[in-house]
Amino acid sequence: MEKYANQYVIVTVFLVLGIAFPIVVLQIGKLLRPSKPNAEKETTYESGNEPVGDSQIRFNVRYYLYALMFVVFDVETVFLYPWAVAYKQLGLFALFEMVVFVGLLLVGLLYAWRKKVFQWNSI
Amino acid sequence: MQKFWNDPVTWGHAGLYLLGAIAVLAVVIVFVTYAIYFERKVIGWMQYRRGPNRTGPLGLLQTVADVAKLLMKEDTIPAKADKALFILAPVLAFVPSFLVLAIIPYGLNLQFADLNVGFLYYVALSGITTIAIVLGGWSSNNKYALLGGMRSAAQMISYEVPLVMSVVGIAMMTESLNLREIVIYQEGWFWHWNFLPQIVGFAVFVVAAISELNRTPFDLPEAESELVAGYHVEYSGFRFAFFMLTEYIYVYAIACLATILFLGGWNAPAPQLDFIPGLVWFALKFACIVFFLFWIRATLPRLRIDQLMGLAWKVLLPLAILNIFLTAVGIEWWGKGGG
Numbered sequence: 001m002e003k004y005a006n007q008y009v010i011v012t013v014f015l016v017l018g019i020a021f022p023i024v025v026l027q028i029g030k031l032l033r034p035s036k037p038n039a040e041k042e043t044t045y046e047s048g049n050e051p052v053g054d055s056q057i058r059f060n061v062r063y064y065l066y067a068l069m070f071v072v073f074d075v076e077t078v079f080l081y082p083w084a085v086a087y088k089q090l091g092l093f094a095l096f097e098m099v100v101f102v103g104l105l106l107v108g109l110l111y112a113w114r115k116k117v118f119q120w121n122s123i
Numbered sequence: 124m125q126k127f128w129n130d131p132v133t134w135g136h137a138g139l140y141l142l143g144a145i146a147v148l149a150v151v152i153v154f155v156t157y158a159i160y161f162e163r164k165v166i167g168w169m170q171y172r173r174g175p176n177r178t179g180p181l182g183l184l185q186t187v188a189d190v191a192k193l194l195m196k197e198d199t200i201p202a203k204a205d206k207a208l209f210i211l212a213p214v215l216a217f218v219p220s221f222l223v224l225a226i227i228p229y230g231l232n233l234q235f236a237d238l239n240v241g242f243l244y245y246v247a248l249s250g251i252t253t254i255a256i257v258l259g260g261w262s263s264n265n266k267y268a269l270l271g272g273m274r275s276a277a278q279m280i281s282y283e284v285p286l287v288m289s290v291v292g293i294a295m296m297t298e299s300l301n302l303r304e305i306v307i308y309q310e311g312w313f314w315h316w317n318f319l320p321q322i323v324g325f326a327v328f329v330v331a332a333i334s335e336l337n338r339t340p341f342d343l344p345e346a347e348s349e350l351v352a353g354y355h356v357e358y359s360g361f362r363f364a365f366f367m368l369t370e371y372i373y374v375y376a377i378a379c380l381a382t383i384l385f386l387g388g389w390n391a392p393a394p395q396l397d398f399i400p401g402l403v404w405f406a407l408k409f410a411c412i413v414f415f416l417f418w419i420r421a422t423l424p425r426l427r428i429d430q431l432m433g434l435a436w437k438v439l440l441p442l443a444i445l446n447i448f449l450t451a452v453g454i455e456w457w458g459k460g461g462g
Contacts, residue, residue: 005132010236011225013140014147018221021148022214022365025194029361034197042202044265045356055203055264063277069436070280077287080447081243084294088454095451102444109440118436120429 065117069109076105143235147224155371156186162417169421196360201264204357208262213358213365216255219248220372227379228303230389230401241300245380246287249335252369253279259366260354271353274343274428279335281435286331288443289324292450293317293384306388313392318385320453323446325385327439332377334435337370338416340423343431378412386412 044051083090083098112118130136160175160183167174175182200209223245228234238244253276260272294300296317297308309316318325334341355366382388386408389401426434 006130006136007236007238009132009137010140010144011222011238013137013144014222014225014235015218017141017144017148018218019214021221022217026361029194029198032195033360036197037199039202041197041199044201044203044263045351046266047351051203055266055269056261057266057269059270059273063273066277066281066432070284073284073440074280074287077284077291080288080291081294081300084291084447085298085300087295087451088298092455095448095455098451099448102447106441106444109436113437118433120432 062117062120065112069112069117072105072108076102140235144225147235148221151221151224151372151375152368154375155368156190158371158374158413159186159189161413162420165414165417166421169418190364193361193364198360198362201357203264205262205264208258209357210362212255212259212262213362213369215258216252216369217365217372219251220369220376223248223376224372224379226302227376228306228383228388229379229405231307233402234303237301237303239299239301241302241305242290242294242380242384243300245376246283249373249376250283252373253283255369256354259358263354263357265357267351267356268354271356275337275354278337278341278343278431278435281432282331282334282341282439285327285435285439285443286335288440289327289331289446290384291443291447292321292324295447295450295454296320302383302388306383306390309387310390311394313387316385316387316390321385321446321450323442323449327443327446328381328385331435331439332381333416333419334431336373336377336416338374339420340426341431342425343428374413374416378409378416381412382408 044055046052079101080098083094087094163185164174164182175185178185178188200206225236226234226238226241226244228237256279257272257276260268260270260275263269293305297305299305299308305317337343355363358366382405387404389405391397391399391401391404
């Protein structure tokens with residue numbers, strides 16, 4: 001019990017230090033750096049031109065498709081890991097079950113492939 | 124740190140852990156400083172230049188000077204930016220990159236946290252950095268930053284799948300995700316290291332890791348010629364420095380992980396060489412991987428984005444899945460002991 005408690009205390013210590021470090025450094029930076037804001041400095045950068053229109057432009061719907069694919073396969077990996085760790089005790093039957101499971105997902109991958117989800121024709 | 128593991132939790136121990144964590148932070152910052160110097164030098168030599176050689180002896184203080192400059196630089200936040208998220212993004216990128224260092228075992232007796240979830244802890248935390256990148260791109264309210272952030276997110280999530288799957292084979296052989304146990308499993312001669320039985324997994328891991336790091340030839344999110352600088356184009360001063368710091372801390376983390384998972388961690392290549400301390404072997408393998416990353420940057424041109432996405436889903440993912448089943452068959456064939 002103590003063993004695990006100590007491990008997570010260490011992780012917590014890293015978390016606290018990880019949050020404190022940027023805050024402290026940025027505060028120190030505030031004392032050192034100049035601050036003379038003006039309207040020109042604060043305009044949005046667009047290669048030297050005046051910014052045109054809204055910046056939150058439309059972007060390719062493909063990004064969502066990738067996110068969908070990611071969700072499917074990331075859940076698969078979450079399922080794969082417990083299986084992999086216990087594999088030597090589970091034996092052949094578990095292997096065939098996993099073949100079926102991954103096979104089903106591969107059908108999904110093939111479908112996306114055939115539907116040209118992975119073909120990128122514009123930005 | 125090992126000797127405290129079985130003690131009850133006290134504030135005194137927490138204080139010691141804090142000192143250890145500060146030491147890790149210091150080591151990592153020194154690593155980042157000199158990794159940047161080393162990278163510029165190596166690429167300079169490969170391109171028949173000298174690299175930085177003006178600031179300090181042999182240019183050794185170049186990065187220090189760069190960081191000092193960033194610290195003194197005015198911090199402009201665009202008027203149109205979403206201020207709260209804009210400030211949050213670099214911090215959110217940095218925190219997980221530092222947290223993953225808590226579990227890395229450098230030697231048999233040199234490790235901080237010994238988590239049984241090990242590798243999954245790394246995967247779970249490094250995913251948070253992707254959110255920070257999208258956040259930075261979105262909150263800048265800039266077209267380049269938005270596109271850079273979206274590209275970066277798409278690339279990182281695409282390559283995370285093969286990266287995570289390429290390690291499943293090791294989990295099967297070791298029957299553990301604990302990084303320490305994975306290294307102990309690889310004891311003996313160098314052919315006991317995981318990179319030989321897991322050669323397919325190793326190849327997938329290396330390619331996916333380079334892409335996760337957003338390094339050439341997969342550095343599309345930062346494609347200077349197309350997107351200016353990608354998601355951090357509006358950042359200046361130390362907030363920008365935190366994005367760069369995060370990137371190099373991940374170089375450190377990935378090089379450590381590759382050493383631990385595939386190259387035997389602190390184990391010597393032959394049992395006879397055990398008299399050299401494990402930390403030396405670890406550092407040696409680590410340095411080779413870091414050099415390899417810089418070498419690739421000087422050698423290969425950048426991919427196009429369609430090629431990049433195609434590679435992740437059409438090549439690396441099927442290969443990673445194939446590797447899992449090859450490992451399973453191997454374990455069945457050669458018995459539960461080997462594999």
